[in-house]
Amino acid sequence: MKTVTLTLTNPSELFIEGQNITPDNFAGRKAAEIAALDVWEGKQKSPLGKYFTVEGDGGATAEETKIVLRGDCTRVKRIGQQMTAGEIVIEGNADMYIGGWMKGGKIHVKGNVDSFCGIGMEGGELIVDGNAAHHLGSSPRGEWRGMQGGVIRVAGNAGNDTATFINGGTIVIGGDADIHISTHGEGGTVIVKGNAKGRVGGQMVKGDIYVYGTIENPLPGFSMVDEVEQEVDGETARFAHYIGDLGERHPTSKGKTVYANLYTKL
Amino acid sequence: MSELIIKNGFVFDPLQGIKGDRMDIAVKDGKIVETSALSSPKTIDATGMTVMAGGVDIHSHVVGPKVNVGRLFRPEDKLFKSPHKSPTCNRMEMGFSVPSTFKTGYDYARMGYVFVNEAAMPPLHSPHVHEEIRDTPIIDNAAMPVFGNNWFTLEYLKNNEIENNAAYTAWLLRATRGFGLKVVNPGGSEAWGWGLNCANIHDPVPYFDITPAEIVKGLIETNEFLGLPHSVHLHCNNLGNPGNYVDTLESLKLAEGYAPKNDFGREQVLHLTHLQFHSYGGDSWGNFESRTKDVMDYVNAHDNITVDMGQVTLDETTTMTADGPFEHHLCSLNHLKWANVDVELETAAGVVPYIYSPKVKVCTIQWAVGLEIGLYAKDPMRTFITTDHPNAGPFTRYPQVITWLMSRAARDETMKTFKWLERTIDATSIDSIDRELGLYEIAQMTRAGPAKALGISNTYGGLAPGMDADIAVYALNPEDMPSDPAMIEKAFSRCAWLIKDGVVTVRDGEVVEEPAKRTVWVDVKVPENAQVQRDIYEHFLRHYSVKLDNYSLFEEHLHNPRVIEVDTTQ
Numbered sequence: 130m131k132t133v134t135l136t137l138t139n140p141s142e143l144f145i146e147g148q149n150i151t152p153d154n155f156a157g158r159k160a161a162e163i164a165a166l167d168v169w170e171g172k173q174k175s176p177l178g179k180y181f182t183v184e185g186d187g188g189a190t191a192e193e194t195k196i197v198l199r200g201d202c203t204r205v206k207r208i209g210q211q212m213t214a215g216e217i218v219i220e221g222n223a224d225m226y227i228g229g230w231m232k233g234g235k236i237h238v239k240g241n242v243d244s245f246c247g248i249g250m251e252g253g254e255l256i257v258d259g260n261a262a263h264h265l266g267s268s269p270r271g272e273w274r275g276m277q278g279g280v281i282r283v284a285g286n287a288g289n290d291t292a293t294f295i296n297g298g299t300i301v302i303g304g305d306a307d308i309h310i311s312t313h314g315e316g317g318t319v320i321v322k323g324n325a326k327g328r329v330g331g332q333m334v335k336g337d338i339y340v341y342g343t344i345e346n347p348l349p350g351f352s353m354v355d356e357v358e359q360e361v362d363g364e365t366a367r368f369a370h371y372i373g374d375l376g377e378r379h380p381t382s383k384g385k386t387v388y389a390n391l392y393t394k395l
Numbered sequence: 396m397s398e399l400i401i402k403n404g405f406v407f408d409p410l411q412g413i414k415g416d417r418m419d420i421a422v423k424d425g426k427i428v429e430t431s432a433l434s435s436p437k438t439i440d441a442t443g444m445t446v447m448a449g450g451v452d453i454h455s456h457v458v459g460p461k462v463n464v465g466r467l468f469r470p471e472d473k474l475f476k477s478p479h480k481s482p483t484c485n486r487m488e489m490g491f492s493v494p495s496t497f498k499t500g501y502d503y504a505r506m507g508y509v510f511v512n513e514a515a516m517p518p519l520h521s522p523h524v525h526e527e528i529r530d531t532p533i534i535d536n537a538a539m540p541v542f543g544n545n546w547f548t549l550e551y552l553k554n555n556e557i558e559n560n561a562a563y564t565a566w567l568l569r570a571t572r573g574f575g576l577k578v579v580n581p582g583g584s585e586a587w588g589w590g591l592n593c594a595n596i597h598d599p600v601p602y603f604d605i606t607p608a609e610i611v612k613g614l615i616e617t618n619e620f621l622g623l624p625h626s627v628h629l630h631c632n633n634l635g636n637p638g639n640y641v642d643t644l645e646s647l648k649l650a651e652g653y654a655p656k657n658d659f660g661r662e663q664v665l666h667l668t669h670l671q672f673h674s675y676g677g678d679s680w681g682n683f684e685s686r687t688k689d690v691m692d693y694v695n696a697h698d699n700i701t702v703d704m705g706q707v708t709l710d711e712t713t714t715m716t717a718d719g720p721f722e723h724h725l726c727s728l729n730h731l732k733w734a735n736v737d738v739e740l741e742t743a744a745g746v747v748p749y750i751y752s753p754k755v756k757v758c759t760i761q762w763a764v765g766l767e768i769g770l771y772a773k774d775p776m777r778t779f780i781t782t783d784h785p786n787a788g789p790f791t792r793y794p795q796v797i798t799w800l801m802s803r804a805a806r807d808e809t810m811k812t813f814k815w816l817e818r819t820i821d822a823t824s825i826d827s828i829d830r831e832l833g834l835y836e837i838a839q840m841t842r843a844g845p846a847k848a849l850g851i852s853n854t855y856g857g858l859a860p861g862m863d864a865d866i867a868v869y870a871l872n873p874e875d876m877p878s879d880p881a882m883i884e885k886a887f888s889r890c891a892w893l894i895k896d897g898v899v900t901v902r903d904g905e906v907v908e909e910p911a912k913r914t915v916w917v918d919v920k921v922p923e924n925a926q927v928q929r930d931i932y933e934h935f936l937r938h939y940s941v942k943l944d945n946y947s948l949f950e951e952h953l954h955n956p957r958v959i960e961v962d963t964t965q
Contacts, residue, residue, distance in 0.1 A: 271470035273731060378730065 130195050130216070131188040133163060135181040137200030143171040144224060145180060148207040152194035152215025152234060155187035163187060191215040191234070198223075209236045212253070225262075228255040230269075231279065244288065250298060252279045263288035263307075266300045266319075276300070276317060289326075292319045295336060301362055311338050314389060320362055333374045333389035341366075341394040350374035351391050359392065368392035397897055398423050398433045401866060404441030405873045407835050408448060409776065409843035410857030414835045415873045420446060422864040425897035429860050439892055439899075443872045447838045449509030449865030449895060450793075451856045453845035454628070454668045454703050455784040456715055457499050458513050458527035458536065460520045461744040464734045465493040465713045465785070469748060472713065483905045486532070492712040492748075492785045500532035501906050502791050507867025507890035510846070510855045510915075513538035514628075514668065514783070515579060515717045517738045518545070519941070521571035522952045528914050529954035533900060537849075537915040539628055540571045541717050543578030543610055544585035546603075546740040546938070547930065552613030553605040560613065561620045561963075562924035566931065570947040572916040572956070575625035575849075576618050579717035580632055581607040584743045592720040596632055596645050607632050611649045615664050621919055624659040624850025624959055626701070628666045634721050635672050640686035643673040647690075650699055659850030659959075662698065666848055669705025669783035670694075671765035677822075683757055685823040687767035695773040701848045703779040706765035706796045707758065708788025709809070711750045716786065719743030740938055751788065756815040756822075761787075763825035769800045770830045775839035776847065794887035797841070798880050800832045805880035834873050851915070851959070868892035913957045920962040 133155050146169040155163050163186075164178030177183065181200075188194040191214040198208065198219045207226040209217045214234045219227070222240035230249040241259035247266040261283045267290055268275030275294030286304035293309065295317035305323035312328070314336040321339065327346030330338050339361050351373035358367050372388035379386050399422040406418040421430040456462050466472075469492070477489035481501070488498035503511060516524045516538040528536045542548050542564065551560035564576065582600035583593040589601045596608040614627045631646035633639040650665040667673070676686035694702055714725060719735060722745025726733035734746040751758040765787065772778035780797065784790035798805045806825065813819055820826040832840075846856020854863050871877075871886045889904025898910040935943040 269471060269474055271468065271472075272474070 130193050132185050132195045132197060133160070133187055134184045134197045134199065135177075136184070137180060137198070137202055137205070138182050139180050140201065141170045141180055141204060143204075145170055145205045146207055147205045148210040149177065150196065150198070150205075150208045150217075151210065151212040152187070152191040152196060152217070153212055155196060156191045156194045156215070157189060158187045160184060160186050188215075209234075212236075222259070228253070231255065241285070247276070247279075247281045249275065250279045250281065251277045254279060255281045257281075257283045257285070260285035260304070261287045263290050264293065265291045266295065266298070267292060268294035273313070275314075286323070292317065295319065305342070311336060311389070330373055330389055330391050332377045334377055334379060335387055335389055337390045337392070339368065339392045339394070344393065348374065350376045356395065357392070367395045369395055398436035399439060399864070399894065399897060399899075400430065400433060400436040401439045401441050401446060401868065401892070401894070404444050404446035404868060406446045406858065407838040408858040409835060409839045410448075410847070410852055411859050413858070418446075420858055420866060422866070422894060422897045425864050427858055427860050427862050427864050439868070441868050441892070443875075444891055445834055445869045445871045445873060446858075447507070447867050447869070448842045448846075448857050448862075449855070449867050449893065450503075450507050451842045451845040451849065451851075452503070452508055452511040452781065452790065453666070453779050453849060454514045454781045455511050455790055456514050456786070457511055457784065457790075458496070458531060458538065459516055459524040461515070461517075461715045461717070461736075461746055462493060463523070463527070464736070464744075464746050465715050466490060466495065468732060468734055468746065469493060469713055481905065483907055485909065492710065492789045494789070494791075496527050496530040497532060500534050500912070504533045504893055504895070504901050504906055505889050505904055506791070506793060506887060507869065507893050507901070508534060509863075509865040509893075509895050510535045510537075510851070512536070512574065512849060515577050516540045516571060516573060517717070517742050517744065518567055518571045518573075519738050519741055519946070521573070521948050525572060525914065525948060525952040525954065531912065532909045533895060533906070533912055535855075535913040535915055535957070537574035538571075539575045539577035539625075540567055540573040541577045541579050541742045542567075542614060543581035544583070544742050547934065548614070549582075549585065549600065549603040549605055549610065552610055553603060555613070557613065557616045557620055559924060559927050559930075560617045562921050562927040563931070564617055565621060565919035565921040565963075566927065568917055568919055572914065572948050572953050574915060574917050575623055575628055576614055577628045577630075578611060578614055579630045579742065580634065580721065581610040581629075583607070583632055584717055584719050587719040587723075587743050588737055593632055595642050596649070608645070608649055611646065615650060615653050619653060619656045619664060621921070621963055622657040622961055623917060623919070624657065624661060624961070625848065626655065626661060626663050626666050628668060630668050630716070630718065631673055633673075634718055635675075635725070637675050637677040637679055637683045640674050640676055640690055643667070643670070643690055644693055647693055647697070647700055650697070653699060655699065657850060660847060660852050661850040663701040663777065663848060664699045666701045666703070668703050669781065669787065670702045670768050671705040671707065671761060671787060672783070674764050674768065680757055683760055683822065685760060685764045685767060685825075687764050687771060688824060691768060691771035694777070695771070698777075701777040701779070701844070702768065703781040703783075703845075704765050704768045704796070705781055705783035705787045706769075707751050707761040708782055708792040708795060709751045709753050709758065709762055710788045710792065711748070712785045712788055713746060714749045714786045715744065715746040717742045717744045719745050721745070722747050725749065739940060740934065753809075753812045754814040756818050759813045759815060759819040760822050762809075763819060763823035766799055766806065767823065767825055767828065769832070769840065770828045775832070775836040776844040778840060779845045779848070780837075780840045793841070794884045797837055797887050798884040801837065801883055802880040803829055803831055805883075808880070834871070864894055864897040866892070866894040911955055913955045914953060915957045915959065917959045917961060920960070920964050922964050
C-alpha cells in the first residue's frame with residue numbers, strides 16, 4: 130500500500146468541494162498529477178495543489194492507495210465520495226458528505242464531521258471518532274433507496290435524520306441521537322448506545338433499531354410484544370422488543386407480516 | 396438573405412412520396428425552395444447520409460405544472476446524471492426522465508426534432524405551460540388543453556348542445572392559447588374528485604350523469620363542427636390494467652360513422668394515444684398478456700383513426716398524467732412517492748416514479764406490446780413513435796425505439812436481458828414477428844404522419860418548397876446500412892445536421908445555434924353565443940377560485956406565437 134499525504138497549508142475562504150480526493154482518483158497518479166486534480170471553491174475551479182501540499186504517489190490501484198489528510202479540513206467536503214476501495218485517514222475534522230455514496234474501502238475521521246456523511250452508502254466502512262451532524266447514513270434528497278450496505282461507526286453523538294430510507298448496512302452511534310432515526314426504513318440496523326430524542330422508526334417498514342438509553346418521545350406506532358436477549362455489537366443484553374410502525378404498510382413473508390423491530394435495553 | 400443547399404443526400408419525404416432518392420434540398424430565408432431559386436448558397440454535403448424533415452412529436456409531456464412537479468419531487472433524477480454544461484450550449488442541462496426545459500429543447504434538437512406537442516395542459520395553469528414553453532429552446536411547441544373532465548364540457552354534452560360546447564371550446568382554446576382537444580380518462584378524472592373512477596366507457600360520471608362514451612362522441616362532434624387542425628386526442632379509460640383492450644376497442648368504435656371535416660389535410664377523427672398502455676389481455680397481473688393484434692387489426696381496418704405507441708423503454712422514469720385515479724392506483728402497486736392535484740372544474744393530475752425493469756415480467760410484456768403496435772401497423776402514416784414521455788420512458792430513447800423497430804437483431808439483443816423471457820414470449824407475439832421497418836416508414840412514423848395527424852403538414856413534417864426549412868440529416872447510408880444496430884441508434888441520437896428555420900442548429904450532434912422557437916396555437920372564430928358567455932360568467936362567479944378577468948392568458952405569457960386560424964362563421 131502506498132500513502133499520499135495531503136496537508137492543508139493554504140486554507141480556502143469558502144468551502145472546498147473535494148470529491149476528487151478518493152483512492153480511486155489518486156491511484157496510478159504521481160504526487161504532481163494528484164496536485165493537478167480539480168477541486169471547486171464556490172464556483173471557481175482550482176488545482177488541489179493550491180490548497181494542499183501533496184507528498185507521496187498513489188498506488189497502482191485504489192485498493193493499494195492510502196490517503197492521509199492533515200491540517201484543519203473543517204471546510205473540506207466530499208472526501209472519499211463514491212470511493213470503491215483503499216483507505217482514507219483524516220487526522221482532524223471534516224465537513225459534509227464524507228464517504229457519501231461510498232462502495233468500499235475505509236475512511237477514518239479522527240475528529241468531527243458535519244452533515245450528510247455516509248449518505249447513499251453501499252459498502253465499506255466509515256469511522257468517526259468524534260460527532261456527526263445530521264443525515265448520517267441517510268438517503269440523498271428525494272431518493273427512496275437509502276443506505277444499502279457497509280458500516281458507519283460514530284463514537285460521539287449524531288444529529289437528526291439518521292438512516293432515512295435505510296435498506297441495509299449498520300450504523301452504530303456511541304452517544305446520543307437527535308430526532309428521526311430510520312424514517313421510512315426498509316432494512317438495515319441502527320444501534321444508538323446513548324439516548325434517542327424521539328420519532329424513532331417513523332413510517333418504518335422493515336429493519337432493526339436498538340436504543341440502549343431512553344427514548345424521550347416514543348412513537349405511538351410501535352407496540353411492545355416481548356422481551357428478548359440478543360447479542361448486539363459484540364455484547365449480549367436483554368431488550369424490550371417493539372414492532373412497528375403500525376401505521377405503515379408491511380410486506381408478508383412466508384405467511385407472516387414483517388414489521389420493523391425496535392429494541393430498548395432493559 | 397441566408398441560402399443553404401443540402402447536397403446529394405438520400406431524401407425521405409413521405410408527404411411527397413420521396414423514398415430515398417438522391418436529391419438536393421434548397422433553403423432560402425427559412426423556407427424550403429426550388430434549387431433554381433438559389434443564387435449563392437452555402438453548401439452542406441450530405442453524401443451518403445439520410446435527409447428527412449425535422450421530427451414532429453405528437454405526444455410528449457414536456458412543459459407545465461405536472462412536469463414541474465416531477466422535476467421538483469425527483470431531485471434524485473438529476474443526481475450524477477446531469478452534464479453541467481455542454482461546450483456549445485448556453486444553459487445548464489439536468490435531469491434524466493424529467494429533464495429541465497433547456498435539456499428538453501437541446502436533446503430534441505440533437506435527435507433532429509423541431510416540433511413537440513405538449514400532451515396535456517390544465518387550462519387554469521396555462522400561464523405556467525406557456526412560461527415553460529418560452530424557456531424550452533429551439534423546438535416549436537403546441538399544447539393541448541384537457542377537456543374530458545371539464546364541467547362546462549360535461550354539462551353541454553350531457554344536454555347534447557354541440558354548438559354551445561363548440562363555442563366554449565373555441566373560447567377556452569383562445570383563453571389558454573391551446574392547440575387542440577385533449578381528453579384524459581374521460582369522466583374518470585372528475586370522478587376521482589369524488590374518490591371514484593369510471594371503470595369503463597359506460598360507467599356514468601358522479602353528479603354529471605354522463606358516460607365517457609357520450610363525452611368522447613360529443614367531443615368528436617365538437618371537433619369536426621369546428622374543423623380544427625388536429626382531431627380529438629384521447630387517452631381512453633382504464634389505462635394500464637389487465638384486460639383493458641376491451642375498453643380500448645370500445646373507445647375506438649366510438650369514432651365509427653364520423654368523417655373528418657377540416658381544411659388542414661387531416662384524415663382522422665380520433666387519435667388514440669399511448670396505445671401500448673391500452674392493449675392488455677388477461678384478468679390479473681399473473682395472466683397479463685398482449686392483445687395488440689386485436690387492437691391493431693381494428694386500427695388497420697379503420698382509416699379515421701390514428702394511434703401512437705407509448706413504447707416502454709425499460710428505464711427508471713417518472714409517470715405523470717391527468718389520469719388522477721390511475722396514479723393513485725400505481726402508487727399502491729409500487730409504494731413509491733406520489734403527488735396528486737385537483738384542478739378545480741377542469742381536471743386532476745398525479746405523478747409517481749416508476750421502474751420498468753427487464754427483471755419484471757409485466758414490464759417486459761409491456762415492452763413487447765409497444766413494439767407490436769409499430770410492427771403490426773399496416774399504415775405507418777397512422778401509427779406514430781412515442782414513449783408518452785416520460786410515462787413509458789424518456790423521449791431521449793426514441794433512437795432506441797427506432798432501432799428496435801428497424802432491427803430484429805436489436806430486439807433479440809434486448810430480450811436476452813429479460814429474466815422472464817419464456818413467459819414474455821408466451822404472453823406476446825413479439826418473437827414471431829420478423830418485420831423490420833425501413834427508413835421511409837420511420838420518416839412516416841416520426842414526422843410526416845404526426846404532422847398530418849396534427850393538421851400542420853403544410854408547414855412541418857415534409858420537405859416540399861414553401862414549407863419551413865426544418866431538415867434533419869443523419870449519418871446513415873440507406874444503401875449501406877450498418878450491420879450493428881447500435882450504429883442506427885447512434886445516428887438517430889445525435890444527428891449530423893439539424894437545420895431549423897433555415898438556421899444550422901445542430902452540427903455533429905452538438906447544438907451550435909439556438910434559433911427563435913415558436914408557440915403554435917389555434918384561434919377559432921365562432922359566432923357570438925350569448926348563452927355560453929353567460930355560462931362562463933356564472934361559473935367563474937360561483938365556482939372558480941380566480942376571476943374571469945385573471946383567467947385568460949395574458950399576452951406577455953405568449954412567446955413568439957404562430958397562429959393557425961379557423962373561421963366557422965363563413
